[in-house]
Amino acid sequence: MSPPDNSFARNIVESGQRAAARSNTSAGTETHAATFRIWRGAGPTGQLQDYSTSVSEGMVVLDAMIQIQAEGATDLAVRWNCKAGKCGSCSAEINGMPRLMCMTRLSELDLQTPVTVEPMRAFPPVKDLVTDVSSNFRAKKRIRKFTPRAPDAPDGTWRMGQADADRVQEFRKCIECFLCQDVCHVLRDHQLHEQFVGPRLLVHAAQLEMHPLDILDRTEELKESHGIGYCNITKCCTKVCPEHITITDNAIIPLKERVVDKHFDPLGKLVRLVRGRRSGGGKPEAGGGARDAGRGEAKL
Amino acid sequence: MRTALEPFDRREGGEGPYQVEHDLQTMMQELVGIVRREDEIRRAIEGLKALQERARKVSVTGNREYNPGWHTALDLQNLLTVSEIVARAALERKESRGGHFRDDFPEKDPAYGKFNIVVKRGPNGEMQVVREPIPEMRDDLKRIIEENK
Numbered sequence: 001m002s003p004p005d006n007s008f009a010r011n012i013v014e015s016g017q018r019a020a021a022r023s024n025t026s027a028g029t030e031t032h033a034a035t036f037r038i039w040r041g042a043g044p045t046g047q048l049q050d051y052s053t054s055v056s057e058g059m060v061v062l063d064a065m066i067q068i069q070a071e072g073a074t075d076l077a078v079r080w081n082c083k084a085g086k087c088g089s090c091s092a093e094i095n096g097m098p099r100l101m102c103m104t105r106l107s108e109l110d111l112q113t114p115v116t117v118e119p120m121r122a123f124p125p126v127k128d129l130v131t132d133v134s135s136n137f138r139a140k141k142r143i144r145k146f147t148p149r150a151p152d153a154p155d156g157t158w159r160m161g162q163a164d165a166d167r168v169q170e171f172r173k174c175i176e177c178f179l180c181q182d183v184c185h186v187l188r189d190h191q192l193h194e195q196f197v198g199p200r201l202l203v204h205a206a207q208l209e210m211h212p213l214d215i216l217d218r219t220e221e222l223k224e225s226h227g228i229g230y231c232n233i234t235k236c237c238t239k240v241c242p243e244h245i246t247i248t249d250n251a252i253i254p255l256k257e258r259v260v261d262k263h264f265d266p267l268g269k270l271v272r273l274v275r276g277r278r279s280g281g282g283k284p285e286a287g288g289g290a291r292d293a294g295r296g297e298a299k300l
Numbered sequence: 301m302r303t304a305l306e307p308f309d310r311r312e313g314g315e316g317p318y319q320v321e322h323d324l325q326t327m328m329q330e331l332v333g334i335v336r337r338e339d340e341i342r343r344a345i346e347g348l349k350a351l352q353e354r355a356r357k358v359s360v361t362g363n364r365e366y367n368p369g370w371h372t373a374l375d376l377q378n379l380l381t382v383s384e385i386v387a388r389a390a391l392e393r394k395e396s397r398g399g400h401f402r403d404d405f406p407e408k409d410p411a412y413g414k415f416n417i418v419v420k421r422g423p424n425g426e427m428q429v430v431r432e433p434i435p436e437m438r439d440d441l442k443r444i445i446e447e448n449k
Contacts, residue, residue, distance in 0.1 A: 042363075042365065069318065069368065069369070070316065070318035070322070071316075072316070074318065074360050074361060074362065074367075074368070074369025074370075074372075075360065075361055075362025075363070075366075075367045075368070075369050075370070076369075077366040077367070077368065078368070126366060127365055127366040128366075130366055
């Protein structure tokens with residue numbers, strides 16, 4: 001069909017005809033090309049494939065992925081959404097390092113050699129850069145949810161101290177990007193996805209355990225089914241967290257200390273036995289967790 | 301289902317869907333954007349026809365599992381429909397109101413406040429732009445608005 005007389009419309013048709021040869025560069029700035037070595041595959045099989053594209057100032061790895069997708073690899077599977085480091089969708093391993101693709105500027109990479117972009121290797125691969133992260137959602141369901149005490153005021157509201165509220169704010173910054181889960185050797189190398197909830201979920205547990213209003217005590221399940229003992233505090237999780245949550249020091253280690261106090265401290269057991277009730281600190285138990293007092297069992 | 305799978309049949313040599321999407325976005329931003337004018341909106345409606353032709357011919361590669369190119373090709377028709385509706389309604393409303401700013405009609409016209417612009421599908425599938433009157437406001441609500449002016 002011949003393009004309509006309207007010259008603007010004709011431009012649209014002609015630009016369509018030039019589309020295959022057009023390269024996507026941002027106007028006005030200096031551009032050069034870079035090579036990206038991207039994992040292409042379906043399920044467990046696949047290989048790294050090289051793609052060259054023009055790059056310019058201010059670009060991040062995600063921009064390059066989208067550009068490569070538009071320029072020919074139209075079936076490149078890549079998860080992304082906000083492009084602002086807040087949604088946690090675009091997690092990947094860039095030059096071997098777990099990063100968010102939208103937060104990795106090309107200016108911080110050496111573009112003289114190909115940039116390797118791989119999916120998160122700790123999780124089952126679905127296609128190209130997309131992985132199956134559902135084990136994390138299953139693990140979250142296993143952690144008992146927030147259970148507040150009865151309201152402090154007649155209108156159904158609570159009162160809490162500022163310092164107590166501040167303590168848990170850090171944990172609430174989590175964007176569930178699962179980069180910490182990806183890098184943890186227990187999940188990544190030993191694949192203990194159903195036995196160990198992982199650093200992200202331990203942060204979630206810490207947020208609940210340290211919440212001033214929550215009355216549950218989750219130390220029993222942290223020890224028995226969430227697998228907190230598997231963590232040997234190598235702190236790889238803290239290193240990759242894009243929100244800079246001090247996972248190991250502020251969430252995991254305090255939870256480990258609570259488990260140890262309750263289940264492995266012989267002096268604590270003795271004190272509890274003598275007093276006939278729980279010793280100082282800790283929360284009143286709402287039906288969950290084992291009560292050692294009065295039973296005289298030595299659990300070691 | 302067959303229409304949805306069509307872009308795979310044109311595997312070789314066709315245009316990719318992202319380019320059409322990008323050109324549509326650029327055109328709408330330029331011509332039916334924040335500041336609108338009659339001649340620009342008319343040019344956009346013409347441009348949409350050409351984009352419609354291009355959209356019919358896009359091709360995609362790969363298979364059906366997690367194929368963002370294919371999803372974009374499927375979205376294109378909806379994007380074009382919505383863009384045409386936006387342009388036609390913007391053309392019809394010859395005043396400025398809220399987010400809709402017409403450079404050629406920069407003031408709010410109270411006569412336009414009495415109806416909504418509705419775009420319907422006509423008997424032959426064409427777009428019909430219709431003015432549907434808004435029911436008269438209740439007296440007590442009118443009074444509240446007057447009092448707060």
